[in-house]
Amino acid sequence: MSGLSLSHEPVTGVPHGKLAMWIFLASEIMFFTGFFGAFIVLRNSNLELFSHSAGELSKGLALLNTFILIGSSLTMALSILNLEKGNTAKFRLFLGLTILCGFGFLIVKSIEYSTKFGHHIFPWTNVFFSFYFIMTGFHALHVIAGMIPMFFMFIKSFTKKGYNHPAKVETLGLYWHFVDLVWIFLFPVLYLIFPSH
Amino acid sequence: MSNHQHPDPESMFSSYIKVASALFILTVLTWIAALDWVPRSWGEAGNSLHIGIGLFIALIKASMVFYIFMHLKFDNKFIRAFVFVPIFLFFVLTFALNVLGP
Secondary structure, three states, X not given: OOOOOOOEOOOOOOEHHHHHHHHHHXXXXXXXXXXXXXXXHHHHHOHHHHHHHHOOOOHHHHXXXXXXXXXXXXXXXXXXXXXXXXXXXXXXXXXXXXXXXXXXXXXXXXXXXXXXXXXXXXXXXXXXXXXXXXXXXXXXXXXHHHHHHHHHHHHHOOXXXXXXXXXXXXXXXXXXXXXXXXXXXXXXXXXHOOOOO | OOOOOOOOHHHHHHHHHHHHHHHHHHHHHHHHHOOOOOOXXXXXXXXXXXXXXXXXXXXXXXXXXXXXXXXXXXXXXXXXXXXXXHHHHHHHHHHHHHHOOO
């Protein structure tokens, strides 16, 4: 071991990229906590409105999107595993599938949004829909933000040099799993916990 | 020196498949739990039961994603301690807001 090696943070022994990503994710947890906190407070003082408005949401599409995101988390994990094993073809296949799942999620989301707009439901319709559009909108932006570096890695894997940076893909994987994690909470909170009557 | 104490790739593969299957099953369970099965006469208590079950399942799912997909199970204690703080604050805040409710 070289004393001058700075590939990892010397105190914690964690690679820099990974440590930075965890710091970022910690701030992301607080970012979404703000939304959830405000949502709870407003829900508690507008129970009727929230319950009635949540009934307008498409639970089926949200369920489909949950399956898509869980699937994409699996393919992401498998792509990292294959890159670590040096299996480039499978790495590319699973990364490509993850990107496809991301697109699938966004397509379903846009169908959901356009249906809402068609029913004259907008972010300013009421406080529930403000939260619905802001929370799912920020989540969708996170999905897009994750897909951009994924796309570059995918393209680079076709070049002569290929893409051989497992640590970078693993760091991106952390972010992608976090996006899945946020949805795991958004799904029941927005779509399911209101009794359907 | 390595920070990766991951088990061998074969066992990681089977862990990923198991976790993803569990996530799919728990998602279906969340869906079933959210159906209108609580008697109306339970009123607000039934509502709380719905929320409790939904969030409890979400919690189990989130732990699996954190521990296996995000490798917290295999990472050093520093990262675990580091992530614990915002998660703890998340639960304190959401719990407090719910208890202090209307």
